[in-house]
Amino acid sequence: KNQVEQSPQSLIILEGKNCTLQCNYTVSPFSNLRWYKQDTGRGPVSLTIMTFSENTKSNGRYTATLDADTKQSSLHITASQLSDSASYICVVSANFGNEKLTFGTGTRLTIIP
């Protein structure tokens, strides 16, 4: 069964600090892995998308890594800002000819001043 597990479930850090969110998956055949940011009351917004051959990708202060061998990904946030408070969702795509997405339950990140 395809699954995506994220940790921690929630995280509180001080503004300006760095943090790393984790994602482990058992999805096959692997197509790509995406990180989304979902602000409260809004739809998810894509941060990064990585294919099998990519092991790191950055989007501003967000850096995602992918280890396809261990089926793990991380999202590192540098110099956090209050606006980073959101849920971060890891989504893994399996390619069955028609992309099938498996969503993680998300990490709820709260940045405090």
Next chain:
Amino acid sequence: SAVISQKPSRDICQRGTSLTIQCQVDSQVTMMFWYRQQPGQSLTLIATANQGSEATYESGFVIDKFPISRPNLTFSTLTVSNMSPEDSSIYLCSVVTGLHYEQYFGPGTRLTVT
């Protein structure tokens, strides 16, 4: 990219009634989906909205409960029928477009059933 709007943004409905949610995309897209996000949970795919044919439903979701229309490549509706409190959720429209199957989500419709 794709910009998606949904109507209504939120609603409070009585048990046994139905609500139709509209999704409008600013460009023509082939692949359009409807998701549900229950409180504290991640997204669950309800169905794929197919233009010109019946929607394709995921396990656990049926057409009688969640009828979907897709009259063209920029618009779709999802109806939540005969609602119960268990249907209280955020309902999101989503499209996939671009070379890398980039997925975009609408802002969601927050439904509360009393």
